[in-house]
Amino acid sequence: MISISLTQDSPFVISGMLIALGILAFSGTVPEWLIAMLICSCTYIARSVMVENFNVFVSVSVTVMFLASLLAGRLVALRQQAFIREEQRLKLQIELQQLDYMRQKNRLAIQIHDSLTNNLSDISLMARVHIDENIPDSDDWAIVLEHSQEAFTQVHDIIDILSSEDKDAKSETTFMVELRNLLDERCSHLHALGYDGNTAIDGCCIKASPEEKEEALSLIRELCNNIQRHGSPRNGSFELLVKLSPSSMEISEMNDIAAGSALTAFEQSGRGLSLHSKRIQEMGGELNYRSDDGLWVLYAKIPLSHMETTKT
Structure with missing residues (x-):
């Protein structure tokens, strides 16, 4: 008062x-x-x-x-x-910039992992086969050359990202074509190495964002590499299913784990699936995996931001 x-x-x-x-x-x-x-x-x-x-x-x-x-x-x-x-x-702008920076770092980490460890696994496997079985090496060294060239291409993609060039915006290839080509290529490669298994796509054609497309294709590369890395080339089997829906993409994979197979310390990184799990969780999805009685089981769900669909 x-x-x-x-x-x-x-x-x-x-x-x-x-x-x-x-x-x-x-x-x-x-x-x-x-x-x-x-x-x-x-x-x-x-x-x-x-x-x-x-x-x-x-x-x-x-x-x-x-x-x-x-x-x-x-x-x-x-x-x-x-x-x-x-x-x-x-403060919010700084936090968003930090989040975007962390996503970019994670994206680069996954691509570096794909471009180096995955293709080097092929080289390691070829070397072990040559040492253990003494088979003719002309076809095998052709695979080594092919994957070394692929590694160069992927390194160039990483350089494009660092220089802020949007490769996805320039590409006219649809996600479904890329997905089918990748599955056919990896399945044929595993068959050539002696693995028995199948890959399949179930569901609708979808239009995915660049981030979703990149993560799905990168995860499939990692799974196929893990089949090769942890299974047996002569009696190992695998199943890889990609199920598409208007709201999400689900990836299920199972493969045998070779008894007594031991990788060198250089090949045992353990970072690939951890990086993918973190990235998928940031996108609102999930990634779970486990091993039981010599069987490896993985399930991943990636939500889709684009809702346009057409029947296959």
């Missing part, structure tokens, strides 16, 4: 009212400080009448001063609110 002297005109009385109104305008609501201004104006006028010192001009001037104090307090409050909003906006 504002204490008002009724005995003499004091500048401290008006100054106290002005300060109180400014503080109220800064921290209170509009109805609160409007009512307070009316109370102060009426109180001052009533005081002036009671001490027989009423003057219209002075009363109006004091009321204008009260209003100016309210406006000044309100302007300070608005300025502080704008500063807080700008600070929050900058």
Whole structure:
């Protein structure tokens, strides 16, 4: 409450009212400080009448001063609110930039993993077969050459990403064609190495975003590489199914784990599926896998942002 002297005109009385109104305008609501201004104006006028010192001009001037104090307090409050909003906006922008940077790092890590460890697994397998079985090497070394060229291509793709060139925007190949080509290529490659199994696509044709397409194709490469890495080339079997729906893409894979198969420390990274799991979770999906009695089972679900579909 504002204490008002009724005995003499004091500048401290008006100054106290002005300060109180400014503080109220800064921290209170509009109805609160409007009512307070009316109370102060009426109180001052009533005081002036009671001490027989009423003057219209002075009363109006004091009321204008009260209003100016309210406006000044309100302007300070608005300025502080704008500063807080700008600070929050900058903080959110930094967080989004950090998230995008982490996604880019994860994307590059997966591509580096695909381009190096996957193709080097072929080279390691060929070397072990040559050492253990002494088979003719002309066809095998042709595979080594083919995958070394593929590694060069994938490294070039990584360079494109680093230079901000959007390869997906330039490509006119649809996701379904890329998916079928990849499955046919990897299945034929595994068959040539002695593995028994099948790959299949079930569901609708879909249009995937570049991020979804890249993750799905990269995960399939990783799964086929793991079949080759952990299975037996002569009696290992596998099944890989890609199930498509308007809202998601599901990838299921099973393969035998060769008994007693041991990889070198260089080949045992354990990072591939962990990177894919993290990336799929960031997209709102899931990736689960387990091994049981010599059988490896994996399930991944990637949500799709594009809802356009046509029947196969």
